[in-house]
Amino acid sequence: MYADPAILDTELLNPPRPAVRSMAPAPAPSRRTREQVSAALELLGSHVKPTRRVVRAGETLFRAGETFQALYVMNSGFFKMVNLSLDGREQVVGLKFRGDWLGLDGIANGRHTSDAVALDVGEVWAIPYDELLAACTRQPALMSIVHDAMSREISRGRDSMMSVCTLPADARVADFLYNWSRAMGECGKRTDQIKLLMTRAEIGSYLGLKLETVSRALSRLTRERVIDVVDSDRREIRISRLESLAEFIGRCIAPENATLQ
Amino acid sequence: MYADPAILDTELLNPPRPAVRSMAPAPAPSRRTREQVSAALELLGSHVKPTRRVVRAGETLFRAGETFQALYVMNSGFFKMVNLSLDGREQVVGLKFRGDWLGLDGIANGRHTSDAVALDVGEVWAIPYDELLAACTRQPALMSIVHDAMSREISRGRDSMMSVCTLPADARVADFLYNWSRAMGECGKRTDQIKLLMTRAEIGSYLGLKLETVSRALSRLTRERVIDVVDSDRREIRISRLESLAEFIGRCIAPENATLQ
DNA sequence: CGGGCGTTTGAATCAAATCAATTGGAGTGG
DNA sequence: CCACTCCAATTGATTTGATTCAAACGCCCG
Numbered sequence: 274m275y276a277d278p279a280i281l282d283t284e285l286l287n288p289p290r291p292a293v294r295s296m297a298p299a300p301a302p303s304r305r306t307r308e309q310v311s312a313a314l315e316l317l318g319s320h321v322k323p324t325r326r327v328v329r330a331g332e333t334l335f336r337a338g339e340t341f342q343a344l345y346v347m348n349s350g351f352f353k354m355v356n357l358s359l360d361g362r363e364q365v366v367g368l369k370f371r372g373d374w375l376g377l378d379g380i381a382n383g384r385h386t387s388d389a390v391a392l393d394v395g396e397v398w399a400i401p402y403d404e405l406l407a408a409c410t411r412q413p414a415l416m417s418i419v420h421d422a423m424s425r426e427i428s429r430g431r432d433s434m435m436s437v438c439t440l441p442a443d444a445r446v447a448d449f450l451y452n453w454s455r456a457m458g459e460c461g462k463r464t465d466q467i468k469l470l471m472t473r474a475e476i477g478s479y480l481g482l483k484l485e486t487v488s489r490a491l492s493r494l495t496r497e498r499v500i501d502v503v504d505s506d507r508r509e510i511r512i513s514r515l516e517s518l519a520e521f522i523g524r525c526i527a528p529e530n531a532t533l534q
Numbered sequence: 535m536y537a538d539p540a541i542l543d544t545e546l547l548n549p550p551r552p553a554v555r556s557m558a559p560a561p562a563p564s565r566r567t568r569e570q571v572s573a574a575l576e577l578l579g580s581h582v583k584p585t586r587r588v589v590r591a592g593e594t595l596f597r598a599g600e601t602f603q604a605l606y607v608m609n610s611g612f613f614k615m616v617n618l619s620l621d622g623r624e625q626v627v628g629l630k631f632r633g634d635w636l637g638l639d640g641i642a643n644g645r646h647t648s649d650a651v652a653l654d655v656g657e658v659w660a661i662p663y664d665e666l667l668a669a670c671t672r673q674p675a676l677m678s679i680v681h682d683a684m685s686r687e688i689s690r691g692r693d694s695m696m697s698v699c700t701l702p703a704d705a706r707v708a709d710f711l712y713n714w715s716r717a718m719g720e721c722g723k724r725t726d727q728i729k730l731l732m733t734r735a736e737i738g739s740y741l742g743l744k745l746e747t748v749s750r751a752l753s754r755l756t757r758e759r760v761i762d763v764v765d766s767d768r769r770e771i772r773i774s775r776l777e778s779l780a781e782f783i784g785r786c787i788a789p790e791n792a793t794l795q
Numbered sequence: 796c797g798g799g800c801g802t803t804t805g806a807a808t809c810a811a812a813t814c815a816a817t818t819g820g821a822g823t824g825g
Numbered sequence: 826c827c828a829c830t831c832c833a834a835t836t837g838a839t840t841t842g843a844t845t846c847a848a849a850c851g852c853c854c855g
Binding site (some may be wrong): 423522 | 615617619621623624625627628638639640641642643647648667668670671674677678680681682683684685686687688689691692694695696698699700701739741742783784787788
């Protein structure tokens with residue numbers, strides 16, 4: 274994404290690649306469709322009997338430290354995953370949408386390692402882990418679904434890492450909006466107007482920024498007509514064209530090329 | 535880790551927790567023993583027939599964009615995972631040690647999303663994914679191993695995120711050394727003297743820092759007698775006491791408390 | 796011996812954090 | 826209804842931690 278053919282493959286950290294490689298098909302953006310998610314949920318519902326649970330905004334599904342015994346699949350709603358280190362540092366380390374699984378990090382540990390906090394009303398399906406394992410051996414398709422979910426979480430984590438480590442503040446916020454909008458698309462919701470369910474502080478936490486920096490970035494995006502803050506409480510954002518967000522990011526990375534050429 | 539009872543649970547991003555919660559058992563640090571890893575490898579070897587492959591330093595096991603068809607389990611050696619975005623940003627997004635799995639992010643995609651580059655000679659076991667799936671249905675214990683590996687990768691990714699987003703540069707480098715040393719322990723190697731197999735630039739990339747910043751951090755750690763650069767090519771690091779690294783991190787977070795009290 | 800690369804270190808610069816003040820709702824209670 | 830507080834957000838001024846730019850060193854290798 275945000276392709277800019279000007280700069281490509283610095284070969285800084287990697288052995289030189291074969292020339293063809295730049296021509297290789299773009300790493301597929303791991304897009305899921307609403308239908309795929311629904312199909313997965315359906316399969317799941319028919320092979321295990323998940324306990325449906327409705328959560329309201331602010332409720333906590335589980336907390337770090339609690340013993341792990343069930344996974345949760347989101348049927349609707351939004352969650353943030355919050356990590357707290359022993360020395361008191363706290364961070365939003367992930368955001369979850371429909372079709373995502375919660376609690377995967379607990380499998381290896383026997384304990385959850387973060388808190389799952391609902392950002393809105395939603396429904397999750399609780400699946401005791403041992404039951405899931407049993408069902409997976411009977412139903413290989415189910416196993417694939419679980420693996421896919423875990424794999425996707427790994428990829429997303431890396432993308433976040435990339436964003437945080439290689440993008441300046443403004444671009445990071447733009448990237449955040451871009452991804453949120455895409456996620457809405459995957460849930461079958463509108464992508465051109467999104468409701469941020471977090472405070473600036475929470476967004477900042479997720480992006481490794483302070484709340485003032487997030488606010489300034491949003492102001493700049495508004496000033497440059499990339500977004501509109503449709504208001505009431507400043508959390509409703511209109512995105513005219515999704516590509517303009519990508520372009521904005523490109524401008525942040527390769528500045529002053531606006532005048533160039 | 536790096537517990538400092540002074541600051542605890544800011545409740546900034548979270549609903550207030552029940553008071554007992556601070557007393558809950560510390561989130562288990564997901565420690566693996568050398569024996570656990572060996573047992574897993576053994577089970578794996580006896581239920582699928584992995585193709586053993588020896589890689590030499592600098593070799594690439596797979597590249598982003600290649601079609602995914604096999605997973606790789608490390609029996610020895612070290613790998614870095616490198617992501618390259620289309621606009622030319624490049625980053626080391628993960629480090630892998632014995633017992634770790636490579637390529638998990640490809641499952642959901644059908645393509646690998648990063649390059650796996652060996653930092654040293656090592657042996658990996660290649661396991662075609664479809665064979666693994668088949669074996670998992672026959673052998674539930676195998677499935678658990680795979681899930682554990684994925685789960686651990688998810689947790690580790692979040693830990694990295696925490697480190698990058700909430701620690702200042704010096705502490706990040708210290709944390710990096712701490713984790714590397716722990717990882718060596720899990721491989722059954724010495725933890726008090728470690729050989730960094732990366733340049734400062736690579737370490738910086740992994741930590742979201744520039745190479746000069748990494749260098750300065752290492753200098754400071756040396757000056758404060760937390761580490762020794764045992765030299766030749768500056769990559770061999772002696773760590774007298776692992777706890778002093780944790781203490782150093784604590785000092786970075788809560789400065790000037792040295793004089794306080 | 797000379798060139799290249801990784802590293803260290805200093806000085807200048809810059810992006811983001813910090814500090815601080817103001818606004819504007821939402822909710823409360825008189 | 827208005828005065829009140831509380832909290833999220835915005836914006837400006839200032840500071841600071843990390844980057845950038847630059848120079849120099851040591852080491853390996855042809």
